[in-house]
Amino acid sequence: MADQGKPSLEDLVESSVTALGGGVAPQRLASRRKRLVPYGLAAPSVFWLLVFFLIPTIYMGFISLGSGYLGDIKFGLNFSNYVDVLKTYDTQFIRSVVYALIVTFLALCIAYPLAYWIALYGGRRKNVFILLILLPFFVSFVIRTVQWQFILADNGIIFGPLKNLGLLSENFHVLSTPIAVIAGITYNFLPFTALPLYVALERLDPRLLEAGRDLYANKVTTFLKVVWPLSLPGVFAAFLLTFVPAVGDYVNSQVLGGPKTTMIGQIIQNLFQVNFDYPHGAALSFILMAFLLIGASLYAKVLGTEAVTSAAGR
């Protein structure tokens, strides 16, 4: 968002046209063309969103009010679909939000020191460290999660030796518990947390830290008064980028979870792909989407978007 003081591109064009006293025809044409430039640049993405997001979303909106199953879905105004799914799957809904909050908190705790260290002490190897964070992305999401199954297996490489040493009881297990699910999601989404944090911290002017020291602030105070506030846009973005996909994740709970760890994404997947119940699946998707949209905008309102967008605009 442009600052109030600075004239925008459009204003500049406008004023130059006015300055020329209305200008002659070719100039007006040129200015009109210039005015169209932003739209032209945006056209591909607008088209993309229209075709692959807006139209399917509207279609799913219709389906969510329909009835019947794939193959013979009847359109209607069954708002009860929304009530049905909320009543049936409230446990899983709440569980997903709770899991995602824990995941986001953990991921922030892990990623912040990491990003801080790379940004401030990474030196010439910064890019190498960033690449290392991104490296897991070169392996498919599902495969990575399945690997966790092996790491966390009851007699696997971690718990096997510990059990043999008698440090853990024979029946101890992490797989099929909420801990495994939360750990899996945290691991999988960590790069989404780390990157925005890194971007925010990397912009930090080291002279500000010096200034803090000059003003007799100790390290903790410098961090709290200088580093943390300046990194807030990064924290904000990291929170959203982690929390939103984490709520809807359906792979980790399926692969690493057990009884009573089902998340809402799994339910939606099953409604569509096992039960062929598109209306209820669509209704649940919409509830999730609405929850996330409202949650995100409330969150933005409370924390204030100005700092975030201005940082992003820099």
Add this chain to the structure above:
Amino acid sequence: MTGRRNTDPAWLRGMTMRRMSRRDLFKAGGVGAGALSLGAILAACGGGGDSSAGTSSGAIDWSAKPAGTLDFANWPLYIDKEKVDGQLVRPSLLQFTDQNDIEVNYREVIQGNATFFGKIQPQLAAGKSTGYDLMVITNGETLTRLLALDYVVELPTDMRPNFDKYAAPSVKDPAYDPGNKFTMAWQSGLTGIAWDPKQIAELRPDNPTITSMNDLFDPVFAGKVGMFGDNADMPNLTLLGMGIDPTTSTVDDWNAAAEKLTAQRDDGIVRQYYEQNYINALSNGDVAIAMGWSGDIFQTNLSGDSEGLQFTVPTEGAIIWTDNMMIPKGAAHPVDAMTYMDYVYDPDVAGQMAQWINYITPVPDSKAFVMGLYQDTGDEYYKNVAESPLVYPTPEDQAKLHTYRVLTEDEQLEWNGIFQPIYQS
């Protein structure tokens, strides 16, 4: 059908030089096996929709000559493969092409019944070709839906001499498709109990053998029991374990079964509900006993990476399910598909496939071909296959096998509502 030769067992046998591929594949695929279904879901955006106008539904000229092409959609690891000169080939398909001048585009695109249905449904609903002439779907909810929506081509009964002659009684005239009007079996399999003798001996030394469905509910195995998380195997096998034939069960029976399953979960007996990766869990020692499929255990046993895994048909009985070939409406080459469907009922062809697939073949007479391979090569493997009750069930085993309950749409809704909350908790 010009140039059609008789099936030549020697030719097929010649192709089967080193029967390692399935075992190798299974070993290598062990890690990914569980991911298979998920991967498919994540990647599910391919529209194999060939919108070229196929035959208009209902008016197929079965007397026409084959078009020379067959687009075949099947599940992964579900047809014989061999390495010939470093190249993977599918002998039974090669021979089919050789005999009938029909090229087969064999594609392993089915990872789940419901997901595949979801993929092709838009084309079927629009009356267009799905791009496939032949597909393989398990009896159950998806098949019932396909038939109810009239998405499958009715088969001519006079074009399947091999089927009439050699098909096992168990796949003829099944409850889900009376008279085989729309489907012919590809392979069948059993849902029973898979278990690891070593772990069971540790956990229950006084009775280290699994014989009954009740063992899945034994508190001794708390936290070490794997169940299927689905609407077919879990409920049907549980009903069977309670001494109830699923096909004639009532809503009261369903509720009783659900109660039993819920208690099993809440008492901490169930470790996890699996889609299909229970084998890894058994091998890793996460579970000691689980609901399982016969063919999986057969392969795992032979691959040797988790020696001794057992498959048991419980005393109360096991579920037999069948994957069925069918022609989707709008198929461009129905005559080719029909030719192929009967071809696989040739005992030699069926034997060639059975020795690789290791599920229950619909052609009992194919045993002779597999024994022939043993006599030719001296490889014990073929003898094991031919004598395995998991590939060629004995009449006593057959008597203990029951099928899934065939449900109407309303019943299915009620059924799902009763059983789904158990594993989707």
